[in-house]
Amino acid sequence: MSINWFKYSSPQTFFPLAGRLALVFGALAVAACAVGLYLGFFVAPTDAQQGESYRIIFIHVPAAWMSMFLYVAMAFWAGIGLAFNTRLSGMMASAIAPTGALFTFIALWTGSLWGKPTWGTWWVWDARLTSELILLFLYFGFMALQAAIDDPRRADKAGALLALVGVVNIPIIYFSVKWWNTLHQGASVSLTKSPTMATTMLTAMLIMTFGFWFYGIAAVMLRARCIMLERERGSEWAAQYARAAA
């Protein structure tokens, strides 16, 4: 049996699938965030050095991870769109950008809230903070460029190129801790060493990460549906959907 890899590459077939995915992942996100927040805020032990204020990492770290991951995902769809000239890839990239920017903002904001009690300052010009701030600017630049171009095909391609150029920034963010050894603590979680945090904390953080991830998927699918409807408004299936929804 041969698989039709391109079945969902057309907006018409992907539109209903995106709706179902948004529903499933939205429900999963609510469940995972509820469990993760409960574990993080009520079950995980108090940190010996940082007291209760460390608990913001259950939001901060997953948001920071997602902010970088979503940029890579955006660049991935951008690259696919440039290589195969598929319409849907560009729509996916534009749908991912606002969610990525949101997570970047959350990571910066919660990091600042954590920095005040721990480092005694809201903001330091540390390499990782700075890189995260640049990442936020990159998201803004991507969205501003797409907003400035009226022709959606050109907007997709120009944004795709910018995303691919900007993706150079992601490794700089990730390895900046090793390059410039400054105030920000080293990574607490790594694949090669056993983690230096209690197992409950790690579990809660991983569950929160999945919660944020599922939220990201659900939000992107919903936004992609809006973009699809808007761009394909002249087509038959979009008109049918609009009539059924009215």
Place this chain on the structure above:
Amino acid sequence: MIAALRCVIARDLLLAARRNSDVLTVVLFFVIVVSLFPLGIGPEPKLLRTVAPGVLWVAALLASMLALGRVFAADHADGTLEQMMLGATPLGLVVAAKVFAHWLVTGLPLVLISPVLALQFDLPQELFGVLVLSLALGTPVLSLIGAIGAALTLGLRGAGALLSLLVLPLYVPVLIIGAGAAESAASGLGGSAQLLLLGAMLIVAAAFAPWAAAAALRISVE
């Protein structure tokens, strides 16, 4: 192919020489921005000595960004750019030649005048070499990265402000390392590590940025 490159460079330099006020504007902008800093933060020599590399770098970065709009705009307006795209010479090479000419006209003057401005900031003279070298290695990177942004925003409304939004975040690593060179030399560590990194950035940017800018031009002009 070499002849075509030489032709593009000579043409752009000639055009710049005929409209030399454009070149002077960029240099004057650089001088004025740098001169504004002591007025803003006070004439304390010790403070000025510390901030001098950073101020010169930020001003050079803004000045080179200000000039970016002109890399492709005139050729786009009169149709020359489309002829270049149709021509036999690979577009990436044409872009590289144009960026090089653009740097000679807008980047090199900043590098050459920077020691004079560093004197105003009472920067120790043994740091001039590192400062000039860092600007000489860094400003071409700015022009190369900026060319991608200039190509992407070609012909858009509000292109100037949009261009800064796209390009300034990508400039940040160059700024950090470039300004770090003179600061590191001032602290006695020597600036060679930063200069080597800048050199590496220049090589990578020179290899990839012209092709990315060429792809961006094809997207913008199609």
